Amino acid sequence: MKKKLVSVLLTAALTCSLCAGCGSSGSDGGNSAASGDGGSSETASDDAGSTEASSDDGAADTGSKDGEYDLTLYTINSTDADFNDWLANVEGATGLKINVIAAPTDSDTRQQKITTILSTGDTSVDVLEINDEMSASFKNSGWLEGLNDTVMTEDIRDEFPQGYVADMITDKNGQIVGVPGYSGYLAFWVNQEIMDEAGITSIDTKEEFVAYLEAASGDGRYGYGGSWEKTYVFNEIAQFVNMFGGDYLDWTNPANKEAMEFIHEMVEKGYTPIDQIADKYEQMNPKFNDGKYGSLFMWGLGTDYAQADMLGEDKIHMTMVPQFSDKRYIFTDSWSYVLNTASQNKEAAIKFLQYMASEEGMKANYEAFDRYPARKDVAEKVVPDTDPAKEIYSRYANECVVKGRPMLPQTMEFISAMGTIFQSYVKDEITVDEFCAKAQEYVETYNN
Amino acid sequence: MIDKKSLQWIAWVLILPVLLLRGFTTIYPVIKTVFNSFYDIRILSGVNEFAGISNYLNVFKDQKVITTLKFTGIFVVVSMFFHIILGVGLALILNMKFKGRRFLRTIVLIPWAMPSVVIGMAGKWAFNNDYGLINDFVRRFHPDFQLNWLINTGSARAAVISLDLWKDLPFFAILVLSGLQFISSDIYEAAKVDGANAVKSFFYITLPLIMRNVLTLCIPFTLWRLTGFDLVYSMTSGGPGEDTSLIAYRITMEAFTNLNVGYAAALAVLLFLVMAAFSWFNMRFMSRFED
Numbered sequence: 001m002k003k004k005l006v007s008v009l010l011t012a013a014l015t016c017s018l019c020a021g022c023g024s025s026g027s028d029g030g031n032s033a034a035s036g037d038g039g040s041s042e043t044a045s046d047d048a049g050s051t052e053a054s055s056d057d058g059a060a061d062t063g064s065k066d067g068e069y070d071l072t073l074y075t076i077n078s079t080d081a082d083f084n085d086w087l088a089n090v091e092g093a094t095g096l097k098i099n100v101i102a103a104p105t106d107s108d109t110r111q112q113k114i115t116t117i118l119s120t121g122d123t124s125v126d127v128l129e130i131n132d133e134m135s136a137s138f139k140n141s142g143w144l145e146g147l148n149d150t151v152m153t154e155d156i157r158d159e160f161p162q163g164y165v166a167d168m169i170t171d172k173n174g175q176i177v178g179v180p181g182y183s184g185y186l187a188f189w190v191n192q193e194i195m196d197e198a199g200i201t202s203i204d205t206k207e208e209f210v211a212y213l214e215a216a217s218g219d220g221r222y223g224y225g226g227s228w229e230k231t232y233v234f235n236e237i238a239q240f241v242n243m244f245g246g247d248y249l250d251w252t253n254p255a256n257k258e259a260m261e262f263i264h265e266m267v268e269k270g271y272t273p274i275d276q277i278a279d280k281y282e283q284m285n286p287k288f289n290d291g292k293y294g295s296l297f298m299w300g301l302g303t304d305y306a307q308a309d310m311l312g313e314d315k316i317h318m319t320m321v322p323q324f325s326d327k328r329y330i331f332t333d334s335w336s337y338v339l340n341t342a343s344q345n346k347e348a349a350i351k352f353l354q355y356m357a358s359e360e361g362m363k364a365n366y367e368a369f370d371r372y373p374a375r376k377d378v379a380e381k382v383v384p385d386t387d388p389a390k391e392i393y394s395r396y397a398n399e400c401v402v403k404g405r406p407m408l409p410q411t412m413e414f415i416s417a418m419g420t421i422f423q424s425y426v427k428d429e430i431t432v433d434e435f436c437a438k439a440q441e442y443v444e445t446y447n448n
Numbered sequence: 449m450i451d452k453k454s455l456q457w458i459a460w461v462l463i464l465p466v467l468l469l470r471g472f473t474t475i476y477p478v479i480k481t482v483f484n485s486f487y488d489i490r491i492l493s494g495v496n497e498f499a500g501i502s503n504y505l506n507v508f509k510d511q512k513v514i515t516t517l518k519f520t521g522i523f524v525v526v527s528m529f530f531h532i533i534l535g536v537g538l539a540l541i542l543n544m545k546f547k548g549r550r551f552l553r554t555i556v557l558i559p560w561a562m563p564s565v566v567i568g569m570a571g572k573w574a575f576n577n578d579y580g581l582i583n584d585f586v587r588r589f590h591p592d593f594q595l596n597w598l599i600n601t602g603s604a605r606a607a608v609i610s611l612d613l614w615k616d617l618p619f620f621a622i623l624v625l626s627g628l629q630f631i632s633s634d635i636y637e638a639a640k641v642d643g644a645n646a647v648k649s650f651f652y653i654t655l656p657l658i659m660r661n662v663l664t665l666c667i668p669f670t671l672w673r674l675t676g677f678d679l680v681y682s683m684t685s686g687g688p689g690e691d692t693s694l695i696a697y698r699i700t701m702e703a704f705t706n707l708n709v710g711y712a713a714a715l716a717v718l719l720f721l722v723m724a725a726f727s728w729f730n731m732r733f734m735s736r737f738e739d
Contacts, residue, residue, distance in 0.1 A: 108685065112704040119491050119707065137492050230687050275577050277688055278598035283576060292578070409492055413706040420512075420689040427599075427688070 069099035070348040074114065074128040076335065077369055078102035086368035093364075094355050096348050101125065107231070111412065118143040118340060126343040127352055129335045132168050133415065135178060136407035138338075139171045145339040145346070146175025151353040159375040161397075164332050167404030178336030179357045182371030183379070185396050186239055186297050186331040187318040189305075194221070194294040203295070206243075206324040213271035216294035224266055225293025227284040228277040228426070230419025231412070237263070237422055238331065238405055239297050245325030248406040249447075251440035255325070260425065260432050267426050277423045288316065299333060301370050301389050318392045321400060330400040334374055410446035417442045478720075484713035491707035503714035513715065516686075516693040519605060523694060524673040527609050531620045531669055532662060534613070538621035540654075543628045553622070560619040568682030571611040572598070598684055601691040608692050612679055620669060627661030628654070663737065667730050671723055695719055 077083055078100055091098055104110045114134060117125050118141070130138065138144055157165070160180055169178040190203065190212075198215035202208055213223030226236050238248045240263055246255030266272040276284065281304075287293055289308040302318070305311040321330050337356050339349050355361040362373040363382045372389055373379040376397070383390045396402065408414045418439060425435040488499035507513050542553050559567070574580045577596035586593045597607040631654065639649050677696035680686055686693030686701070693701075695715065703712035 106682075108681070108705060112700075115704065115707060141492065141494070229685065230689065231685065275596040275599055278572075278576070278596060278604075278684075283572075283579075287578060290578075410490075410706065413708075416701075420687075423688050 068097065070096040071126040071343075071345045071352060072099040072101060072124060073352070074101045074103055074117070074125045076103045076105075076110070076129050079105070080369050082368040086364055089364045089368075090352070090355060090361070093360060094351050096352055098352070103129070118342075121342040122340075123342050123344050126340055126345045126349040128338055128340060129181060130178070130338055131335050132333050132405055132407060133411045135168045135336060135338075137409060137411045139169060139177050140409065143341055144171070144177035145341050145343070146171065146173070146177060147179065147339065147350075147353065148175050150350045151179055151357050152176040156357055156375065159377045161332055161374065161376075161402060163402055164334065164404045168334075168407075169336050178338045179353050180334035180336050180374035181356065181365055182334055182362075182369075183374040183393070184299050184333045184372065185393065185402075186235055186299055186333070187392070187396070188295065188321045189288070189298050189302070189316060190295045190319050191288070191291060191293065191316050192312075192314050194291065198294070203319065203322050205322055209322045209324075212294060213266065214269075217269075217271045221292055221294070222270070222272050223294040224272040225284055225287055225296045226272065226276050227279045227281050228419075228423065229280045230277075230423055231416055232280050233277075233419050233422050234415045235299075235331070235405070236297055237418065239329075242329035242331070242403065243322070243324040245327070245329075249408075249443050251436045251443065256439075257432055257436050260435060264426060264432065274426060277426065301372065303370065313388070317388065320392070320395060328400040330396050330402055331405050332402050333405065408443070408446045414442060414446040417446070481713045481716050481720075484710050485717045487710045487713075489708070489710035489713075491709060499710060503711050504718070506711065507714060507718060512690045512693070513698060515690040516695055516698045519692060520674065520695045522605060523609060523612070523676070524670060527612050527673050528666065528670055530609075530613050531617055532666070535617055535620035535624055536658070536662065538617065539624035539628055540650075542621060542625050553625075556618040557622060558618075559615045562615070564615065564676075564678035565682045567611060567615050568679045571607065571679070571683045574611075575607045599688055601688065604684060604688055604692050608680060608684060611683065612673070612676065615679070616669070616672070620665060623665050624658060624662060627658040631657050660734065660737065663730065663734050667727055670726060670730075674719065674723055674726075 077086070079102065080086075087098060087100065090096070104113060111134060114128055114130060115137075116122070117128070118138060152160075152165075157176070161183060164180065164183075165176060169180070170176050188203075194216050195201070195203075195212065198212065200208070200212045200215055203212050216223035226233065228236070237260075240259040241248050241256050244255040244259040244262070246253045246259055248256070250256070263272075267274050279287075281298070284293075284296065285298075285304040286308075288296055288298075289305060289310045302311045302316065305316045310316045321328050337353055339346065339353060343349055356365070357375075359375070359378045359381070362375055362378040365371045366373050366382055372393055373382055379390070379393070385391075421430065421435055421438045421442075424430045425432065430438070485503055486498065486500060487496060488503070489496050538556070542549065542556065574582050575597035577583055577594060580597075582597070583593060583595065586595075595603060597603040635653055636649055639653055644652065675696045676694050677700055680692055680694050680697045681700070684692045686697055690698075696719070699712050699715045699719065702708045702715065
């Protein structure tokens with residue numbers, strides 16, 4: 001009997017403590033993001049290393065820490081060596097205390113996390129960095145706050161790449177929903193050592209490009225390399241379609257077919273390997289560094305090549321995109337800072353975004369992450385003439401038709417479907433006509 | 449004297465928190481998933497309307513899902529076949545008496561202890577034509593060997609299945625081993641006296657005595673294969689095309705990447721039914737086997 005009594009008492013105590021825990025949690029959760037007070041901290045904002053460790057657990061990790069911060073930032077940059085300096089800079093300049101959540105490095109996982117945060121109205125994250133794929137999917141969903149009157153005001157709006165802003169981050173009501181964190185190009189990269197060895201001095205036209213492919217290919221080396229994994233190859237298909245003067249969203253356009261046949265021919269003639277249909281950038285870049293590829297299209301300023309000591313005018317470097325048709329075409333991209341509509345710290349978030357859109361904010365991004373400033377006036381001032389990217393980026397801006405990548409609202413589904421039929425086409429499982437017919441069908445399916 | 453039955457309410461009160469928690473985390477999602485499967489919910493398009501059974505009908509028209517179902521079937525059958533054959537073989541080896549047996553029993557479990565995502569990422573590199581350790585090994589015997597495993601349907605599927613086996617086979621073997629250890633050595637000695645050789649002993653003593661154990665293991669191992677997701681997610685992303693996409697991977701993609709929640713729910717319900725049917729058949733088979 002005594003044992004029973006003790007058991008009942010212990011159980012009652014346990015139940016009470018459980019209920020107390022539930023109640024406490026519930027009340028905290030109710031105002032955690034809004035009030036900005038209370039709670040305890042597990043991860044210090046200046047400890048990017050520890051935030052990375054918690055990245056895969058997503059936004060929920062920060063629930064108990066809201067009290068100590070003015071806003072929570074979901075970022076892709078926390079693994080950068082200079083992230084802590086950047087954060088200190090931003091916090092110092094804005095007077096904000098920023099909680100950092102590291103986004104997963106895997107693109108699929110990252111997109112799933114961000115989609116979940118935004119679609120569920122999660123209030124634990126205020127500002128997020130999203131890429132073009134996510135912008136295209138989310139900009140008309142109502143999940144992102146319009147910034148026309150607060151951040152992307154008329155005085156600075158024109159300094160951003162106009163085509164990009166209009167195509168990628170403006171919603172159906174004309175509201176700009178993001179602040180581009182940098183300006184990037186799908187640049188044309190060549191290996192100068194291979195060019196010299198092949199005796200090629202210029203790759204300015206389609207004929208010169210083909211001549212380079214022919215001269216550089218052989219003995220396990222390919223004139224052109226890519227990453228043709230089904231969700232990555234989209235960039236290259238779109239780039240070649242662009243170069244041939246086609247329209248990625250109209251597969252009845254004969255130039256599209258011509259572009260596809262050109263890519264297929266590159267595989268057939270051994271100018272580019274079929275093996276790369278399993279490759280993402282992490283497989284492609286080492287091959288480029290190892291001299292397996294003579295040229296490729298790639299985003300960024302060549303960090304991977306620099307780390308392998310392969311970046312330089314005499315090694316791997318950017319060059320002008322060859323002109324295949326009437327004009328030169330190039331894609332631009334960015335990761336944009338966006339404000340979660342469900343955020344309960346909008347005032348702080350807007351302050352943060354205003355800083356990111358300012359000259360100082362862009363400069364901080366450039367210095368910490370080597371991200372080329374999205375604002376052309378800032379780029380002119382901040383980027384030194386010694387930066388090799390400055391000249392080529394300036395040429396891209398002035399000599400090419402700069403476009404945002406063609407994306408549909410059902411972005412990832414469309415990209416993946418196109419990648420799948422592309423892989424079938426280059427493996428000769430379907431004909432070019434079947435590919436174009438299917439591609440057109442996908443455009444119509446995913447454009448609503 | 450207190451009537452035990454009259455105190456049963458205390459037991460119910462004590463387990464009530466768990467029941468509530470379980471109800472909220474398991475039963476509610478299951479009901480909600482079934483409910484959603486009858487709706488066309490496409491979050492990115494802002495669509496949320498009753499669709500009847502159209503999600504279920506679309507499953508059988510969707511080429512991506514058909515390819516996925518094919519590979520899921522192949523994956524489960526081939527992987528389980530080798531789990532049983534090689535798992536029993538490995539268990540027999542681990543049951544032998546030799547020096548270093550304990551050490552081997554310990555290290556054999558290392559692949560199983562590693563997270564599938566890590567193994568998948570490592571697998572992506574291991575099967576790479578240029579940098580992979582598999583081809584590096586093969587080239588020691590055939591220097592001209594060239595094969596990028598992950599670009600062709602057959603080889604990519606073989607790579608995924610072999611990696612799955614590499615990871616989970618040792619665990620299966622260790623569990624079979626536990627069954628082997630219950631077989632008394634007296635039985636083998638008696639059989640030996642009666643003139644039975646090792647092969648006969650295996651087929652007439654070992655196999656019948658571990659069969660129930662193996663069949664029991666087949667239930668969770670098959671269900672794990674059916675719900676397998678992380679290996680493919682990190683190794684092939686379902687590629688080339690959709691050729692190595694597993695049903696759980698497709699559900700995740702539809703639900704969390706494409707945000708086609710209704711369609712993903714229909715796929716999940718179908719998977720649930722397949723798993724329930726499989727478990728039922730397996731248990732029926734086991735009870736017949738016992739009889």
